[in-house]
Amino acid sequence: MAGGAAEIRDKRGDFVKFINAKRAGSAAIALTLAACAAPPPGPTIPVAPGPGKSFDQFAAEQAACEQYASARTAPGVAAANNQGFG
Numbered sequence: 065m066a067g068g069a070a071e072i073r074d075k076r077g078d079f080v081k082f083i084n085a086k087r088a089g090s091a092a093i094a095l096t097l098a099a100c101a102a103p104p105p106g107p108t109i110p111v112a113p114g115p116g117k118s119f120d121q122f123a124a125e126q127a128a129c130e131q132y133a134s135a136r137t138a139p140g141v142a143a144a145n146n147q148g149f150g
Contacts, residue, residue, distance in 0.1 A: 111126075
C-alpha cells in the first residue's frame with residue numbers, strides 16, 4: 065500500500081488501485097483555490113520623494129497611484145475569477 069492507495073487484484077489478476085477519497089478531495093480543493101486570480105502585488109522597489117517634494121505630498125501621490133492601479137486591474141481579476149467558476 066503506497067501513497068494511500070489500496071491495491072486489489074481484478075478478475076484477470078491485474079492490480080486495481082483505489083484512491084483515498086480524503087486525499088483526492090484535499091488535492092482538488094487545493095488546485096481549485098490555486099487557480100483563482102489575484103491582483104498584482106504592489107511595488108517592490110522602494111522609492112523616496114523627489115527633489116523639492118515633501119514626504120506628505122509624496123505619500124498622497126503614491127496613494128492616488130495605488131488606487132488608480134487597483135481600479136484598473138480589479139475588473140480583470142474579477143472577470144478571470146468569474147470565468148473559472150461560472
